[in-house]
Amino acid sequence: MGDFIYHLVFYLLAASMFASALAMIFVRNIVASVVCLVGAFLGVAGFFFLLNAEFIGVVQIMVYAGALSLLIVFAIMLTDPKDHETERPKLNNILAGLVVSGALFLIMVCAISTAEWKISDAAPLLERTAVYIGVQYFTDYIVPFYLAAIILSMALTGAIVLAKKDEEGDKC
Amino acid sequence: MLSVTLNHFLYVATAIFCLGIFGIIVSRNAVKVLLSIEVMLAGVNMAFIAFSRYVTPDTLEGQMITIFILTVAAAEAAVGLAILLVVYRNYRTVDMSKFNLLKW
Numbered sequence: 001m002g003d004f005i006y007h008l009v010f011y012l013l014a015a016s017m018f019a020s021a022l023a024m025i026f027v028r029n030i031v032a033s034v035v036c037l038v039g040a041f042l043g044v045a046g047f048f049f050l051l052n053a054e055f056i057g058v059v060q061i062m063v064y065a066g067a068l069s070l071l072i073v074f075a076i077m078l079t080d081p082k083d084h085e086t087e088r089p090k091l092n093n094i095l096a097g098l099v100v101s102g103a104l105f106l107i108m109v110c111a112i113s114t115a116e117w118k119i120s121d122a123a124p125l126l127e128r129t130a131v132y133i134g135v136q137y138f139t140d141y142i143v144p145f146y147l148a149a150i151i152l153s154m155a156l157t158g159a160i161v162l163a164k165k166d167e168e169g170d171k172c
Numbered sequence: 173m174l175s176v177t178l179n180h181f182l183y184v185a186t187a188i189f190c191l192g193i194f195g196i197i198v199s200r201n202a203v204k205v206l207l208s209i210e211v212m213l214a215g216v217n218m219a220f221i222a223f224s225r226y227v228t229p230d231t232l233e234g235q236m237i238t239i240f241i242l243t244v245a246a247a248e249a250a251v252g253l254a255i256l257l258v259v260y261r262n263y264r265t266v267d268m269s270k271f272n273l274l275k276w
Binding site: 003006007010014017018021022024025030033034037040041044047048051052053055056059060063064067068071072075076078079080083084089093094096097098100101102104105108109112113117118119120122123124125129132133136137141144148151152154155156158159160162163 | 175176178179180181182183184186187188189190191192193194195197198199200201203204206207208210211214217218221222223224225226227228229230231232235236238239240242243244245246247248249250251253254255256257258260264265266267
């Protein structure tokens with residue numbers, strides 16, 4: 001019974017995520033598009049919960065569905081709504097996109113279905129995963145951790161420098 | 173009733189990634205292109221978490237990599253939106269086909 005519920009949740013999440021991403025592309029209003037993106041991100045977080053990654057799922061909801069969509073909505077608010085397109089994508093663009101993404105999808109599906117993964121039989125770590133991840137960060141992954149900190153501070157400084165208004169009115 | 177294995181999760185992640193690429197090609201709004209890039213990153217994250225669950229369930233290596241991807245994605249979104257605002261200030265539009273300064 002639990003197995004059946006697992007399958008049901010898997011397929012429902014996959015379908016809802018796919019529908020949200022498609023709606024994100026084809027909806028006309030840009031703010032509605034961001035709302036569809038939040039739905040897709042919540043679906044991804046549900047997948048993380050299915051895969052025993054609760055910590056990452058909660059981080060996904062906080063960072064992506066919360067902070068990032070808010071940032072994008074603020075960026076939309078700083079532009080004029082009349083400048084956003086309200087027309088649907090053109091047919092030849094849709095054909096080109098379908099050819100490229102469909103070809104890549106078929107190639108990847110063939111590659112995945114013929115690959116042989118080293119499925120591990122070890123008991124999955126289910127207790128205190130957040131504690132384990134934190135300890136890993138400050139032992140094995142300390143250099144990437146500091147690099148990520150440097151990247152974040154550089155990116156935020158650069159974003160502030162780019163987005164602030166110029167004093168003299170000259171365009172940068 | 174077919175059972176859900178690693179391959180099913182990878183198929184879904186690939187589908188989401190390809191939907192992101194489709195959105196990048198199709199949409200002419202610069203904000204929508206940024207949203208599609210985020211969708212692609214979410215697909216990659218799903219693939220990493222699936223590998224973490226099935227290949228290294230005891231050391232959680234995929235989850236560590238996923239947190240780094242989240243960090244870089246947040247930085248990329250901030251810088252991308254700042255660039256978008258600067259371009260909007262100069263061009264008064266967010267239409268990708270109007271940004272033709274570097275076009276041949």
